[in-house]
Amino acid sequence: MAPREPRAAPAVAEENTREKILEAAGEVFADQGFEGATIRAITERAGVNVAAVNYHFRDKAELYNRVVLDACSVSAAMQKTMAEAVGSPEARLRSLVYHFMEYLLDPTRPDWRRKLKAREMANPTAALDELVEKNLRPLREEFLLPTLGELTGGCFSRKELSYIASSVMSQCLYFLQYQPIIERLNPDYYTPGKWNIEEIADHVTRFSLAALRELTRQARRS
Amino acid sequence: MAPREPRAAPAVAEENTREKILEAAGEVFADQGFEGATIRAITERAGVNVAAVNYHFRDKAELYNRVVLDACSVSAAMQKTMAEAVGSPEARLRSLVYHFMEYLLDPTRPDWRRKLKAREMANPTAALDELVEKNLRPLREEFLLPTLGELTGGCFSRKELSYIASSVMSQCLYFLQYQPIIERLNPDYYTPGKWNIEEIADHVTRFSLAALRELTRQARRS
DNA sequence: TAAAATGTCAAACAATTGTTTTAAATGAAT
DNA sequence: ATTCATTTAAAACAATTGTTTGACATTTTA
CATH class of the missing domain: 1.10.10.60 (Homeodomain-like)
Known part of the structure; x- marks a missing residue:
């Protein structure tokens, strides 16, 4: 019963x-x-x-x-911090990347959540649909794509922007999904279980902003 | 029966x-x-x-x-094409990205190889060690890192270069590992099973080269 | 040709699986 | 105190699991 x-x-x-x-x-x-x-x-x-x-x-x-x-459910706290993101587009992207990585890697929570996410993404069940629709798509449509649009000054088509968004998200996801590889590949400056989220998010943001600036410059030139 | x-x-x-x-x-x-x-x-x-x-x-x-x-064994063909890569550092990076994606996504081979790789990376067994040592590390140490070093004119430490290499590889791996997500997120321009490797590799290269150029410029300025 | 070796098969094996059943507790409502 | 729905527990259920068995057919060897 x-x-x-x-x-x-x-x-x-x-x-x-x-x-x-x-x-x-x-x-x-x-x-x-x-x-x-x-x-x-x-x-x-x-x-x-x-x-x-x-x-x-x-x-x-x-x-x-x-x-x-x-x-996989994104915490209400993160939803809020993202919705509240203000300031320059650069600052918003930085905040977005940082909080997304914090959500993915959250070291204060037991590691099985990370494993489960990775497992689900590699071998999706019906649960992945909800994960995408409730977490990833809103993040992309409401925050990432608009911010990228601003940063590139409308130089790119939606498809091109979509590729760029993939490039940004892929860098964040890499540190979630490929932890087993990173452990093996970078044992020198990676200590298992202890992510330097600040440092990683900082690199991802800098790398992405640099690419955006240069891409926009090139697009404007032609 | x-x-x-x-x-x-x-x-x-x-x-x-x-x-x-x-x-x-x-x-x-x-x-x-x-x-x-x-x-x-x-x-x-x-x-x-x-x-x-x-x-x-x-x-x-x-x-x-x-x-x-x-x-998971890398084909001898790819080993060769990478070893033979010549020309400008930009051309070498482009070739590297293209052939790496070709190895990851190889559409001429049955799709279960891709799935199996993704599964193994998300939930590694002893086989992952061999995959990393025989495929990924040589790719990174012998081809990716030296090329990135040339492209940035020695402006960055090994650790910084390592982060940059992660950013490049993450974009390539994204299209391998996150295919289930991409299908759901980008149904508009993604047709299942038919990757436009040329287009993807082109974007990844352009995005990465743009970032490298701008990062180097910034580093030189200070 | 006789005997050993090899490859295949249907059937059965013991163990484990997810699930159901049945009955006994427990605490709140009457 | 009695009733009653809710929760737990032990045992049994039918189905499926990985593996083994022993017979049969074919090839190889001597």
Whole structure:
């Protein structure tokens, strides 16, 4: 029997069984993937009964969906800081890049969220659609593209701007998705788990702004 | 269900069972991942018996290893074209980007290689070490970093150059790894499965060269 | 030609999978 | 105290998993 709407206060003592499952499932799914993770591994780590998953969530698939959406949902805090971004287009781009990277790499949160995002992007399920529509597309359409348009003074078509936006976003995403490669390729100045977000965001912004300035200059010349 | 094959003569000569398994395993592993793929799905697609996998390969794990290493090995052709790259640093960077993207996206080969690479990078096994050491590091150390050094006239430290190299590579890798996102984000000018490598490589090169030129100019000014 | 070797197959194996069932607790409402 | 929905737990379920078995057919070897 499925749990009904919280009409009244939760009957039995701990509502935390559900939360314990979500937390444990995040770790196991990130490590083993959807197929590799077993309900028994999840419930064991959570210290609850096997049947709890099918009770609190319809089945394994819905549990996975819930976990992915929770892990990928952009925090309200970031939404706000981006919406509030003011000042010169350069400053706005810098703020955008910084907060996007902060969202991607957030070192204050357990690392399984990063793994799960990477896994989902490399091997998408239905959850990716929501991730794109709710997080990435608004970021791009409402903040990134307009800002890039300003920075280039309307010199470029939408398609060209789209490519440029990809170049900016790709640099941010690189440090999320390719962490296993970066660890191997740059062991000299990369210490695992400790991202220098400030430094990375600074480079990405500088590199991108430099490209934009030069591209605009070239476009104006012709 | 006994399709009753026409007494297919199985004997010593038929080495192609092994090849059929490898090909089918590539597709299934790319689609379902290691855990999600079942030996029965593989052998069914290959049109061979279930026991064939355990006969020709020790077990499922060894089959996966064999498939991944085959898929990720860089072609000798690309090694050669990169080694032969001559001309101005700008031309060399362009050639580098183009051939790297060609290696990543190679549309003449079945798409499961791309998927498998993406999967491996997001969720590395021991095979990733070989991929990095044999493919990515030589590319970076022998071709990318020296070329970038020339283009910036020695204005930057190794660490700064390393960041710049990351920016260039990230743009290339983006179109490999984030294909599911690109499909959703840019349905207007992206047609699934048909990459315009020429166009993408052209943009990446132009964007990167523009950034390098402006960055160098700024560095010289101070 | 006889015997060993090789490759393939259907069938069965033991283990594990996600899920369901059944029953026992628990706390709030009557 | 009784009722009742909600939550947990143990056991059983049917299906699927990777792997092994043993027989059969073919080739190679001697």
